[in-house]
Amino acid sequence: MSDIAERVKKIVVEHLGVEPDKVTENASFMDDLGADSLDTVELVMAFEEEFGVEIPDDAAETILTVGDAIKFLSKTAA
Amino acid sequence: MFDLTGKTALVTGATGGIGAAIARALHRQGATVAVSGTRAEVLQQFAAELGERVHVLPCNLADTAAVEALVPAAEAALGQLDILVNNAGITRDNLFMRMKDEEWDQVIAVNLTAGFRLCRAAVKGMMKRRSGRIIGITSVVGVTGNPGQGNYAAAKAGMIGMSKALAAEVASRGITVNCIAPGFIETAMTDALNDKQREAVLARVPAGRLGTPDDIAAGAVYLASAAGSYITGQTLHINGGMAMV
Numbered sequence: 001m002s003d004i005a006e007r008v009k010k011i012v013v014e015h016l017g018v019e020p021d022k023v024t025e026n027a028s029f030m031d032d033l034g035a036d037s038l039d040t041v042e043l044v045m046a047f048e049e050e051f052g053v054e055i056p057d058d059a060a061e062t063i064l065t066v067g068d069a070i071k072f073l074s075k076t077a078a
Numbered sequence: 079m080f081d082l083t084g085k086t087a088l089v090t091g092a093t094g095g096i097g098a099a100i101a102r103a104l105h106r107q108g109a110t111v112a113v114s115g116t117r118a119e120v121l122q123q124f125a126a127e128l129g130e131r132v133h134v135l136p137c138n139l140a141d142t143a144a145v146e147a148l149v150p151a152a153e154a155a156l157g158q159l160d161i162l163v164n165n166a167g168i169t170r171d172n173l174f175m176r177m178k179d180e181e182w183d184q185v186i187a188v189n190l191t192a193g194f195r196l197c198r199a200a201v202k203g204m205m206k207r208r209s210g211r212i213i214g215i216t217s218v219v220g221v222t223g224n225p226g227q228g229n230y231a232a233a234k235a236g237m238i239g240m241s242k243a244l245a246a247e248v249a250s251r252g253i254t255v256n257c258i259a260p261g262f263i264e265t266a267m268t269d270a271l272n273d274k275q276r277e278a279v280l281a282r283v284p285a286g287r288l289g290t291p292d293d294i295a296a297g298a299v300y301l302a303s304a305a306g307s308y309i310t311g312q313t314l315h316i317n318g319g320m321a322m323v
Contacts, residue, residue, distance in 0.1 A: 038205075038247060038248070038250070038251070041205075042205060042206075045202065045205070045206065
């Protein structure tokens with residue numbers, strides 16, 4: 001779990017160019033981390049690549065915060 | 079200036095006059111090209127003519143599953159896809175009041191919907207690499223209209239609008255999306271005209287001649303090259319002045 005969280009946070013930091021301490025589990029990609037809608041699509045693509053999973057569009061739409069991503073990937077990538 | 083060495087391109091409709099000229103021109107600039115079309119034998123002959131750096135990917139764009147498989151096949155063959163040229167198109171001309179649903183549906187499916195699916199698939203890898211070129215071959219009639227071509231004009235105008243929307247979405251990722259709108263070009267399609275029709279056509283072209291496939295290919299090379307990196311969401315009209323928009 002913590003490993004997944006670290007990997008998710010690393011991707012978010014790299015992709016959005018934000019300070020690591022801003023990437024908390026409650027942080028919303030769009031509201032708190034300055035992502036636009038295209039960034040969120042790219043984040044999902046990066047998660048898919050990192051974890052070797054496919055994230056369907058309807059699931060992707062529910063991933064709004066860092067915590068959402070960690071939760072989803074903990075379930076599917078486990 | 080227009081060097082494409084090391085770049086890869088997929089050209090649909092590469093068995094047609096314009097598609098073949100575009101594939102040949104991109105290849106001449108150094109790109110590795112995947113040529114697609116419905117006639118596998120013609121594609122093979124064309125590939126043999128080009129020599130190295132060519133892949134043949136037959137595809138019927140009226141077949142949804144085949145369309146979905148085309149970009150992955152191109153990426154597998156080419157390593158990655160840098161330049162997508164949506165050139166394939168069909169006509170099913172008829173007077174508006176006589177036009178069958180099937181004639182409408184077929185033209186929209188091949189000329190517009192297939193292009194949408196190919197763009198959607200290609201843009202994914204381009205976004206990751208922060209670079210890419212998408213070129214749609216539309217038509218002057220998509221802007222001016224043309225009697226007997228309600229379906230074709232709608233599909234070609236649709237391609238222009240679609241390209242603008244996509245261009246706005248992905249411009250920040252180093253991807254450009256543009257259209258080329260040919261006027262009357264010397265191809266099998268215009269060879270079918272008789273002398274009188276030909277004369278009537280030429281009367282509408284200030285340049286006084288039909289265009290050649292190479293005139294269109296030159297525009298494609300420009301848009302595909304580094305020289306075109308600040309051009310996006312545009313339609314390049316190559317028509318000898320027959321429509322000035």
